Amino acid sequence: MIILTINYKDGDGDLGLSDSDTLPPYNYGNVGFYNFLVSYEMKKNNIWKRIIIPGSSDTLNFNQRFERLNKSDKVKKVAGTIDLRIPASPYPGILPDTIRLECKMMDRRLHNSNSAMSNDIYLKH
Numbered sequence: 001m002i003i004l005t006i007n008y009k010d011g012d013g014d015l016g017l018s019d020s021d022t023l024p025p026y027n028y029g030n031v032g033f034y035n036f037l038v039s040y041e042m043k044k045n046n047i048w049k050r051i052i053i054p055g056s057s058d059t060l061n062f063n064q065r066f067e068r069l070n071k072s073d074k075v076k077k078v079a080g081t082i083d084l085r086i087p088a089s090p091y092p093g094i095l096p097d098t099i100r101l102e103c104k105m106m107d108r109r110l111h112n113s114n115s116a117m118s119n120d121i122y123l124k125h
Helices: none
Strands: 002-010 036-044 047-050 078-086 098-105
16 A cells, blocks of 8 residues: 655645535536546656556546535635555556656646655555
């Protein structure tokens, strides 16, 4: 198991989604459904590439939704950490030796944070 820990700071406190955020643009299949975007890359022959899910043209991601961090309706700064647990064997038959994770957050106004890239993560299966 890999635990990705992200430190965040938001000046206006509009990070996170409520259970009721189900209408466009927050509905499944729309740009705002996931607010924590995590891509998974593996190193093969010294080249980084995203993993294509066998039998599809989709890349392997660990995108998530996280709940509202500021529970009030007032503009309020928020800061803290979020942990995400990711399996070391991300998909049946795929056992990478070295991976890295790239992530960013999206607020309720659909603004993306800066991307953060992990260091190389060496896996032992």
